[in-house]
Amino acid sequence: MIEKLKKRIRAARNEIPADLVLKKGRVVNVFTGAINEKDVAIWDGVIVGIGPDYQGKEEKDIEGKWVIPGLIDAHIHIESSMLVPSCLAAALVVHGTTTIVADPHEIANVMGLEGIRFMIRDSQDVPFDIFFMAPSCVPATHLETAGAYLGPSDLLKLNDEPRILGLAEMMNFPGVLSGDQKVLEKIDLFKNKILDGHCPSLSGNDLQAYVTAGIRSDHETTVLAEGLEKVEAGMMLMIREGTSAKNLDELVPLVNRGNARRFCFVSDDLHPEDIQKRGHLNYMIKKAIQLGLDPVTAIQLATLNPAEYFGLKDRGAVAPGLRADLAVLNDLESFEVNSVYQEGRMVVDKGSLVNLSNGQDMATLVKPEPLNISPLSPESFRVPYSEDKAKVIEVVPGQLITHMRFEKIKSDNGHVMTDTESDILKLCVVERHRATGHLGLGLVTGFGLKRGAMATSVAHDSHNVIAVGVTDEEIYRAVEAVRIMGGGLSVVKDNEILAKVPLEIAGLMSGEPLETLVQKLREIKKAAAGLGCALEEPFMALSFLALPVIPELKLTDMGLVDVNKFEIVPLFHKD
Secondary structure, eight states, rough: HHHHHHHHHHHHHTTEEEEEEEEEEEOOTTOOOOEEEEEEEETTTTEEEESSSSSSEEEEEEOOEEEEEEEEEEEEEEGTTBOOHHHHHHHHHHHTHHHHHHOOOOHHHTTTHHHHHHHHTTTTTTSSSEEEEEOSSSSSSSSSOOOOOOOOHHHTTTTTTTTTEEEEEEEHHHHHHTOOOOHHHHHHHTTEEEEOOOOOOOOOOHHHHHHHOOEEEOOOOSHHHHHHHHTTOOOOOEEESSOOOOOOOOOOOOTTTGGGGGGEOOBBBBBHHHHHOSHHHHHHHHHHTTTOOHHHHHHHTTTTHHHHTTOTOOOOEEEESSBBEEEESSSTTTTOOOEETTTTTEEEEETTEOSSOOOOOOHHHHHOOOOOOOOOGGGOOBBOOSSSEEEEEEETTTTSEEEEEEEEOOTTTTEEOBTTTTTBBBEEOOOOOOOOOEEEEEEEEESSSOEEEEEEEEOOTOOOOEEESSSSHHHHHHHHHHHHTSSSEEETTTEEEEEEEOOOOOTTTSSSHHHHHHHHHHHHHHHHTTTOOOSHHHHHHHHHHOOTTTTSSSEEETEEEETTEEEEEESSHHH
């Protein structure tokens, strides 16, 4: 090690050639805000010098291009991309990202510690750094059936894992504020590491108490005043721009020269089509610049800030002694990525992958088994009729929230009928982890189906099977298609499966590369549109209808949930 260090110092002094020198690039300094034409010398995967006239065994002329640190996403759920970690690495690195910090709570809700360890194993041998946070809330609530439970003793087993940086988003802020014993035990376990937050709209004394517990970040902020209060309390404000939640426009005006070190960019949940269409953090930086943020500050929010927040002292800037995780841009305005280096090794050249595969073909490695669902039939989805008004979940396009409507419902032989003219369809959630036979039945408006059914095993956060449809027979067939695949998405009309997308890993992820998966998703969305579905992202909308922590009305395998009351309620409402 000492001999290596001696050689590194000699390369930095230009006494011996570096392994690689990027010549005459416009180097972005995230410490000072300056951009200067300099050489970047790299030896043994480490930046050894920034300056003029460095000599290297290999030299690349990048005159006229910009050199920035590799981008770092401070909070992402890999499972929402429907890609396994190794495939997601290939999908993101072409956009200049070299490091992500992931919360694996989706797969943890299905498979517990085994799922987290799968994510760690699959990501360990790719030239792309994936760190993890230990999931803090598995299951998310008591109002649904999850596949696993992670208590303090379970999380203790993750504490010594080198790539576990701390405790993931503490969604149970009421538990923190009330001093819940198990919640506080989890916090205490990771008190010497990073404690991430999740506290939408929390303010005043409650916010002060939440931060007092040692929780130092939040990615759920949506309005300027809320963001300012959290920054003033010392939190790292994670500005989110994902597929379903977009907060960049609202929060970027909060960033200024005096407070810029208290922000970073995150994607949270980013779907595969968005990755292919818009990119990743490069898209956020470009948009932030268009909104008026200084370009170097925008880059800082996706490099130095998250690196320092997570204690990743070996990255986050183009500076001597740091890892040579670098992105070379054609220009700052379009933020078009030309090449990417991971520890000095080129992994992207002219925008295309080199020295990096599209990930493992998990489809050949994982033999899917049918989901553990109690036997069903079309009759299982019948709902006894009442003359009282029914509570109907109203989908709000582009939002996670739903509204509660009260409607008179049609009936047939004493059972509830769907009503395509009024767009009132049957919704169901089928427990798929333990074959308990739990089956939640409700009604929904907003999908616009005129015929058929659609189902998915991606249903936040417990990921039971959720389906919407016109007839009980079609709903049954859609659920069965997902069960037999071992998880995935399906669209059915009459007796025919029109389209399906297998998600063979935990019913959440595919082992196929981005391009293949996106093509299948486009086909299944087209099939849903052919049934009359009016939503741009029908499966995403469907997946969040089972999330009982987002108001106003949701459905789990245990029944209809009035989120404001945080309790199971009957379908029919008595005046």
